[in-house]
Amino acid sequence: MPKLIVGPVADIPPGGRKLVEAEGRRIVVFNLSGEFFALSDRCPHQGGSLCAGLVSGHVESPEPGVYHYARRGEMIRCPWHYWEFDIRTGKSWFDPKRVQVRQYPAHVERGAALVEGPYTAETFPVRVEDEYVVVEA
Amino acid sequence: MGNGMLGGYRPIDCDLHPMVPGMRALAPYVDAFWADQVAERGITTLDSQSWPVASPKTIRADWRGPNGRGAESVEQLRAQVLDRFGVETAILNPLYGVQLVLNADMAVAFTRALNDWTRAEWLDRDDRLRASIVLPMQDVAAAVAEIERLAPDRRFVQVLALALGENPLGKRSYWPIYEACVRHNLPLGIHAGSAYRHPQTSVGWTSWYLEEYAANQQGFQSSLASLLTEGALVKFPALKVVLLESGVTWLPAFLWRLQKVWKGVRFEIPWVDRLPAEIIRDQVRLTVQPFDAPAEAVPRVLDHLRSDRMLLWASDWPHWQFDGDAAVPPGLPEALLPRLLRENALATYDRIREGVPA
Numbered sequence: 375m376p377k378l379i380v381g382p383v384a385d386i387p388p389g390g391r392k393l394v395e396a397e398g399r400r401i402v403v404f405n406l407s408g409e410f411f412a413l414s415d416r417c418p419h420q421g422g423s424l425c426a427g428l429v430s431g432h433v434e435s436p437e438p439g440v441y442h443y444a445r446r447g448e449m450i451r452c453p454w455h456y457w458e459f460d461i462r463t464g465k466s467w468f469d470p471k472r473v474q475v476r477q478y479p480a481h482v483e484r485g486a487a488l489v490e491g492p493y494t495a496e497t498f499p500v501r502v503e504d505e506y507v508v509v510e511a
Numbered sequence: 512m513g514n515g516m517l518g519g520y521r522p523i524d525c526d527l528h529p530m531v532p533g534m535r536a537l538a539p540y541v542d543a544f545w546a547d548q549v550a551e552r553g554i555t556t557l558d559s560q561s562w563p564v565a566s567p568k569t570i571r572a573d574w575r576g577p578n579g580r581g582a583e584s585v586e587q588l589r590a591q592v593l594d595r596f597g598v599e600t601a602i603l604n605p606l607y608g609v610q611l612v613l614n615a616d617m618a619v620a621f622t623r624a625l626n627d628w629t630r631a632e633w634l635d636r637d638d639r640l641r642a643s644i645v646l647p648m649q650d651v652a653a654a655v656a657e658i659e660r661l662a663p664d665r666r667f668v669q670v671l672a673l674a675l676g677e678n679p680l681g682k683r684s685y686w687p688i689y690e691a692c693v694r695h696n697l698p699l700g701i702h703a704g705s706a707y708r709h710p711q712t713s714v715g716w717t718s719w720y721l722e723e724y725a726a727n728q729q730g731f732q733s734s735l736a737s738l739l740t741e742g743a744l745v746k747f748p749a750l751k752v753v754l755l756e757s758g759v760t761w762l763p764a765f766l767w768r769l770q771k772v773w774k775g776v777r778f779e780i781p782w783v784d785r786l787p788a789e790i791i792r793d794q795v796r797l798t799v800q801p802f803d804a805p806a807e808a809v810p811r812v813l814d815h816l817r818s819d820r821m822l823l824w825a826s827d828w829p830h831w832q833f834d835g836d837a838a839v840p841p842g843l844p845e846a847l848l849p850r851l852l853r854e855n856a857l858a859t860y861d862r863i864r865e866g867v868p869a
Contacts, residue, residue, distance in 0.1 A: 430778075433778050433781045435784070439782075442781075451775075455774070456776060457775055458777075458778070467777070
């Protein structure tokens with residue numbers, strides 16, 4: 375799978391996100407406390423741009439009136455109909471088996487490793503001393 | 512018994528309405544204070560405008576007696592429904608205007624009297640009869656007490672509230688009632704009709720009988736949405752809810768909208784942690800008089816329901832829902848009849864099942 379260099383790690387701070395395009399596909403990359411996750415920007419429902427959505431936490435309830443709120447910042451809601459997806463997995467909350475956003479592997483690599491390879495980074499120079507977010511897309 | 516025209520199915524009729532002739536009939540069932548109050552205040556009747564006696568819909572023409580009224584005796588019930596259709600078991604849902612009374616003490620006294628009247632004048636006179644406990648929803652504690660008072664009589668198989676009542680039925684203040692229902696294996700029956708605490712529509716008071724009758728459908732939708740969203744169905748997964756004289760065909764379209772929006776805003780009600788339609792398919796039942804569809808549309812509606820367990824047969828006696836002997840709405844497939852006429856009711860009403868030989 376070809377690797378796409380999204381940009382320097384410093385460009386996407388924790389809690390941040392960045393939209394990139396690779397061969398016509400729009401991919402949104404999230405930073406969750408230093409871990410990077412990449413999802414298709416296209417909501418599987420009707421194609422809304424997830425990058426434009428609200429990031430929130432996950433609420434569950436053991437019984438009516440009780441709210442267990444956790445994982446702040448780890449759920450993305452499509453701006454069109456508010457369907458919520460787990461940024462870590464791309465799975466929807468209400469039907470995780472059937473309704474998912476496509477997920478792409480994302481990780482951090484040192485520039486020194488990247489300048490060697492046949493990778494795509496057309497809009498910015500890759501410097502060996504920096505770290506970069508890389509998506510396999 | 513058993514040799515009427517549906518007798519081969521051993522049908523269970525889930526919605527019949529004995530009609531109280533007037534307050535004089537309830538007088539033996541209230542204490543001396545309330546008996547005198549009824550006389551002194553000149554309270555003659557509690558007929559509700561939800562079911563005006565003279566309306567063609569309230570009593571089918573050929574089921575009216577010489578006095579213009581109907582459903583006043585077990586003899587009429589036998590001739591018009593039980594023997595005629597071969598009904599094995601029939602659930603009486605008395606509709607009398609006790610829910611309209613604003614004085615909670617009077618309401619409780621009259622509602623208890625209504626339930627005792629049903630027991631003495633109907634249940635004691637035919638073994639095929641069962642009944643709902645009419646609840647005085649004006650006072651939740653009194654409603655629970657009425658359940659506790661009558662639940663030991665296993666012929667009471669359900670509790671009864673109105674679709675357009677005091678407040679949305681899912682509100683947590685009502686939960687002691689549902690807890691009692693579960694404890695005693697009593698489904699919550701919700702019947703069309705208003706307590707007139709609020710306009711019969713969310714946009715205001717109606718002008719016509721027609722308008723009000725149709726508006727009950729919105730009341731059922733709101734009641735159902737309330738029971739779901741407030742968490743009553745989740746809190747009491749063993750609670751069955753039976754919609755009576757609700758119509759059927761509105762349900763799939765309503766669920767579509769409810770579930771579609773839930774996917775986006777389910778965080779409001781995180782206790783609803785699976786598809787609303789699944790919860791409702793598991794816990795909600797509907798009687799099929801009226802059904803509200805032409806025969807050719809019925810298979811499509813059944814397909815939308817995605818369940819053959821939800822529908823219960825009812826004559827809705829003496830309400831005029833059908834002519835002649837067409838007691839099963841046209842278009843329902845024959846393959847559904849065993850469930851519709853009997854098995855679904857047995858699965859819904861534990862108290863009927865326990866008394867029935869296999």
